[in-house]
Amino acid sequence: MSRALRAPMPDLFLGLISGTSADGIDAAIVRFEDGAGRLRADLRLGRTYPWPEDLRTQLVALGQQAAPLTLDDLGELDSRIAEGFAQAANRVLAEAGLTAADIAAIGSHGQTLRHRPQGRHGDGRHGFTLQLGDPSRIAERTGIRTVADFRRRDVAAGGHGAPLLPALHAALLHAPGEDRAVLNLGGIANLTLLPADGAAVRGFDTGPANGLMDAWCLRHTGQPFDRGGALASSGRIDPTLLARLRAAPWFALPPPKSSGRDQFHLDWVETALTGHEAPADVQATLLALSATTIADALRATQPSTVRLIACGGGVHNPALMAAVADALPGIAVVSSAAHGLDPDHVEAMGFAWLARQTVLGLPGNLPSVTGAAGPRVLGGIYPA
Template identity: 80%
Template sequence: MPDLFLGLISGTSADGIDAAIVRFDDRADGGLDAQLRFGRTYPWDAALRARLVALGQQAAVLTLDDVGELDVQIADAFADAALAAITDAGLTPADIAAIGSHGQTLRHRPHGRDGDGRAPFTLQLGDGARIAERTGVATVADFRRRDVAAGGHGAPLLPALHAALLRAPGEDRAVLNLGGIANFTLLPGDGGAVRGFDTGPANGLMDAWCLRHTGEAFDRDGALARSGRVDAALLQRLQGEPWFALPPPKSSGRDQFHLDWVDAALRGHESVADVQATLLALSATTIADALRATQPATTRVIGCGGGVHNAALMQALAEALPGVTVESSAAHGLDPDHVEAMGFAWLARQTLLGRPGNLPSVTGASGPRVLGVVHPA
């Protein structure tokens, strides 16, 4: 069997499809080596991305035909990205053992639609069968639903990989993924249980606000946020969201933290730049508060995801966490733009090897589970 795996993910920001081709090797000491052979982000078709963003903001109603059509369109976009990555890496489909495809999250309701625990569900679109047909490569997809079926949140799913690659004895570390939503992996230096959870917004609200008011998909280097001032009253209203006070395990998504949620807190006199500065402050403060509440002895935060490139956000995090080193995963040999896609390559490998992909201490599931549905080549 080939030893290369291809991971695909488009996160809550829907800012592109990340593809990573990775070779993994199990070490004799139980650790893991991961070599990124190739990584690249492929753009969405503009019209499809606009539709996905609108759905994430709860700005549209879908029929069953819409859902079925989107499932195919997203799968085709993922298959195109996979084939492009294979070609751009100088490989052929026969060189890839399997594709691990996250898909695009349409809704994430691990507590049920009304939060009452009835009928919990998570829904990612991007038909794995179609990806396998289009690429000729075995495809593992639909990773989150098994964990939810086992009583978990289905997220986050990468803490086990973070632990294998970034844990350090004697140092309490936290891996911080800054996608549309922020999530932590907590790695205690004493060998204690790995934990992980979503903290709330990272880039998602800032990206959406920037797109609405400037036409740009994101706030490059935090320039718009830097041009404004934090509105303390607005920040306090946003921080009052009850979700922030929930204990882990917990997870969230764009379907909870969206512009309608922001609009409900506005009073109509705030400037565009001031709201952007406040949304950045919301991300930084809720992340810092969550870390202090769950692993207060943390000395190093290792960031990955698109938010690492937002200098204003990284500065705000460092200021909110005095005495803590806040750095990119690049300092540890891991490209911050491709850690998540590497994770879904790893999850595909775990599935094919019959190994669990979740950590119950993270998701709250009733036990370890082999995740995903395998669509053979």
């Protein structure tokens, strides 16, 4: 068929991500439109689907470096994660009343097992990032072209491979009239700095957000997360413990920088404990660690910030949101919902957008954020 007679590419993209907390698979169907010099993102439908409990337990244990993997284990896990992602894609399509033919491409983040862009020894040699979830299997199970493995090209170009969403944050949330920042409160917290004058966008991880709190809550209450911040609110901040945790050298590193559960895990917390702390007090201190390190990072990099726009699961923890606001007096701390973006699905929308960028042959990274040698088209395309 000639190019002129081909049907136009659908304008819907489907983003899939399971974050560092491994609390579920986020799926978002998004329509993007370019117009009047600004990108618009219309969320057609967003959902979160739980992992099978045995698989989530394994993913969390691996993130805590608590379980070794054989090559056979690794291969099977790659397949199982992909099956979960494909099922999530098919479920959200069915709920939206759509078919595979309506979707231009899936953007699949995969499940991060290790993220060490500076190498295992931190010397910048042999850096790597590893996300599982076989994209060939996702394409096979859904019948939809799949784009995946977004981070490794940026790492190959000397970058951190993270964060990748600041380019989308800038396209959707930049405002000429005020210095803004976007705060993603996932397992790890990261900031996007959006200066009003149009200067280069910057972004970086600030440290733990929900990941440590979720893991501590699961260990001591059996619940996968601290609903409403109830456990943290029932305890008292331990200033000595907080000081020990904040003294970790990683927090003093300048951007670009990124991290993950393999850096901030319960074994790391245990090294700072005396063994006499009450679980609720540790939870309160972990919440304070998240809030204070976010505030420290923002003050150090863009003290002129007027508005901090928060997204991610941590938005639903009022104790965490209040602690961030208290640590940043004079700055308006608001949910991304106030700007028309569902906080639960901004990340999945981001990977839908990254799939669009790749399909169109456009870069998805910002070198000013990741430290890569230049803009790069990210990921690989796996045909349906």
